[in-house]
Amino acid sequence: MRIISGSLKGRRFSPPKNFKARPTTDFAKENLFNVLNNHYSFEELKVLDLFGGTGSISLEFASRGTNNITCVELNFNHFRFIKKNIDELGMKSSIKVIKADAFKFIEKTSETFDMIFADPPYDLENAETIPDLVLSNNLLNSEGILIFEHSGKVDFKSHPNFVENRENGKVIFTFFKA
Template structure:
């Protein structure tokens, strides 16, 4: 895996072989950030990355100038890996890594974010409720954007906050407005 653009452009990192996360592919990540760059200014955004996995998305946002990135990851080994990379790449001032359950974080957080990226495991029970929980708990600022990564087994086109889908092979990014 690599950071695609920004201050860390080209930096590579490889999670350990026993890593259980399904990282967003570089191809899908590059396509996602091309879309975001055409419609949004990432610099100075306050971003939430739920189900951090490898931390790749958090690093990409930080590398591109996000002012603050909060990364939530439940798995202890993944949390430690994200923390280690954040420190080694000098992104600790920008990226705050939290070991915790994303559902509980959504319920309890009093913060609001300009952009939220959620990439739960595809087989995670109740993952399709995440967009509604984020909107109900008002985690997005009034002009905020939620990006939900999922497989093709879920369809959000009739959701009242749906904006669009972007498909990258088997990976689908669904965009929601606040």
């Protein structure tokens, strides 16, 4: 895995072989950030990265100048890997990592965000409820956007807050507005 752009452009990091997370591919991540780059000033965003996995998305935002990122990851080994990379890359002041269940975090936090990225394991039970949980708990600011990464098994086109899908091979990013 590599960081696509920004101050950390080209930096590579590899999770251990026993790592259980399915990271967003570099190809899909690059396409996603190309879209975001045309619509957002990264320096001004407050970002929530749910199901942090490798921390790749949080690091990509930080590399592009986002200084207010919260990354939520439940698995201790993944959490430790994310913290290690944040420390090594000097991003402690930009990324706060929380070891927590994303579903419980959504229900308990009182914070709101400009952008939320959620990439649950594709086979996670009730993963398809994440958009509704985020929206019903008012986690997005008024102009906020939720990006939900998922497989083609779920279709959100009829959801009232649906904005668009971006397909990158088997990876689909569905955008929702508050």
